[in-house]
Amino acid sequence: MSEIKVPEMGESIVEGTISKWHVKAGDSVNVGDVLAELETDKVNIEISAEQAGFIEQLMRAEGETVAVGETIGLIGESNGNLPMSPSSDPAAAEAPVAPAGSDPVSPAAAAPVAPAAPTPAPAAAAAPAPVADAANGGVFYATPAARKLARERGIDLAQVQANDPLGRIRQEDIQAHAAGAVKAPAAPSVPAVPAAAAAVPAADPGKPVERRKMSRRRITIAKRLVEAQQTAAMLTTFNEVDMTAIMEVRKRRKDAFKEKHEVNLGFMSFFTKAVIGALKAYPLLNAEIQGDEILVKQFYDIGIAVSAKEGLVVPVVRDADRLSFAQIEKQIIDLAGKARANTLALNDLQGGTFTITNGGVFGSLLSTPILNAPQVGILGMHKIQVRPVAIDNERMENRPMMYIALSYDHRIVDGAEAVRFLVTVKELLEDPESLLLEG
Structure with missing residues (x-):
């Protein structure tokens, strides 16, 4: 036995x-x-x-x-x-x-x-x-x-x-x-006010409701999000990106890219490379606080937030700075598939240094992402929307624009540094060729 x-x-x-x-x-x-x-x-x-x-x-x-x-x-x-x-x-x-x-x-x-x-x-x-x-x-x-x-x-x-x-x-x-036994004797001394007690519930007890038990993962997600807001001095800064150049590159290269690498050329590889370039310029966004010390990480394991049935998970693309665009796209597809099939291993989720989350796939135009502790930075992507943009003092054009948001821990990242980080991400995305040099 x-x-x-x-x-x-x-x-x-x-x-x-x-x-x-x-x-x-x-x-x-x-x-x-x-x-x-x-x-x-x-x-x-x-x-x-x-x-x-x-x-x-x-x-x-x-x-x-x-x-x-x-x-x-x-x-x-x-x-x-x-x-x-x-x-x-x-x-x-x-x-x-x-x-x-x-x-x-x-x-x-x-x-x-x-x-x-x-x-x-x-x-x-x-x-x-x-x-x-x-x-x-x-x-x-x-x-x-x-x-x-x-x-x-x-x-x-x-x-x-x-x-x-x-x-x-x-x-x-x-x-x-x-x-209950201890409290029982005190019950007779409480004045009987059934009418007032009945008025306490917010919902009509006669109306249908469904009571669901929270899954263990949902409970953990809830605790971690509350802890992140309570323990970090979290602030968010915003900017917008003109996606014209990236969309033109994807349009010109997508067929040849897929034929060669058997994977689509998506937006996430561009954003991952841009984030890595910005992290190299502003390394405190790639750090964490341990007691009274700052641990600055000199490697780039980028977490990619994925929405799964049981809740949001953040699998990690390891050593993303050493990967090509195709390798990044393949790893993201593989990890997202595991997340939705509930087959992620612990190693897939541990040790990220910075996180990217894309609410734009659900139609979000603007949001404030919450830090994925103990990380001190998270970049939020949003929906690409065509809007009129002033090209110069005389011209207006309709351009595909995306709002991006950087939430950061103000305990170790100053506002000026956070703003410059986000501007660097914007500049790298608007000049995709620079990603080959900086990302």
């Missing part, structure tokens, strides 16, 4: 959420078969079988948070036939996920779980029988930590409401029950 464990996922990731089980109790598996998908703060990880056999027990359910190294299931050895275990029994197969408090040592130890599975949920909640004491050898629907806390506080587990989808009582349920 082998354990299904949560694998190591990088030093910055200590837990994840089981987003999907691909197997159920009793299923036969081979070495390398995908057992489960784990959602982390950054990427999704597949957990594979390290031993052939059958799924003897799944100890955690979909939607539960699990720690690195935690055992979440058991694989039993198979002799080529269907395993004669609680999992093979049709009644047991209806309850593939065993309670966390059950003994995972062997199929025999797990056997008491099978008859408890078909018990209707309302009856289990009403009767204290399913929550048995360890001394009596009963079936456990409470975690060890929850039982210990209940004993310490003198709480009857049968009276505790479980929020776990499998009906297991956890430590936080005990704490919530205890808090």
Whole structure:
């Protein structure tokens, strides 16, 4: 028998959420078969079988948070036939996920779980029988930590409401029950004002609403964006770029470029090269703050923001200053494809020095990008829009124009330096030939 464990996922990731089980109790598996998908703060990880056999027990359910190294299931050895275990029994197969408090040592130890599975949920909640004491050898629907806390506080587990989808009582349920019990005596002293209380909700309770649980990645994105605004002295400066020259180059070169390199000549390679040229001229935009020191990076790993189903991710184009236009375009396409397929690796997301985000693909005309901490600079691209532009004192022409925005950390980047950086980006883009020299 082998354990299904949560694998190591990088030093910055200590837990994840089981987003999907691909197997159920009793299923036969081979070495390398995908057992489960784990959602982390950054990427999704597949957990594979390290031993052939059958799924003897799944100890955690979909939607539960699990720690690195935690055992979440058991694989039993198979002799080529269907395993004669609680999992093979049709009644047991209806309850593939065993309670966390059950003994995972062997199929025999797990056997008491099978008859408890078909018990209707309302009856289990009403009767204290399913929550048995360890001394009596009963079936456990409470975690060890929850039982210990209940004993310490003198709480009857049968009276505790479980929020776990499998009906297991956890430590936080005990704490919530205890808090409710403490507050209960104060309730009669509160004046009854049902009319005023009913007026508090902003929405009509009779109208339809949908309540969604935030994904782990969305929660992480929310925290990081708030932290970036709270920890950095973030300011934004704006400029506009005449895209005429770049569009003419693309028009003249796009067919030959695609035939030679098998990739389209897009705008991102031009902007990446222009950013690198500006970073070389103003290196503090390619730095970060570490304590009371400034770490100026002398390499150019450019993050490209990509909108994926689970939220915005920023895969990194490594050593972009050493890449050709075609190599940059190919890497961006490859990374964007991985992001949308949820197959990015941790290495694809770590270590960027500066970020470029393109809201123009969604039609944004102007926006203020938020820093991708610990970076101190991010460039925002926007929609190309034809507008009348004064060429000189006498002439006006319609030109394809784009607003660009630079958000920067004012703690180490002065306003004058930020403005000059953005002007340099503008000048390089308006003279594409210069990108071969400066970018």
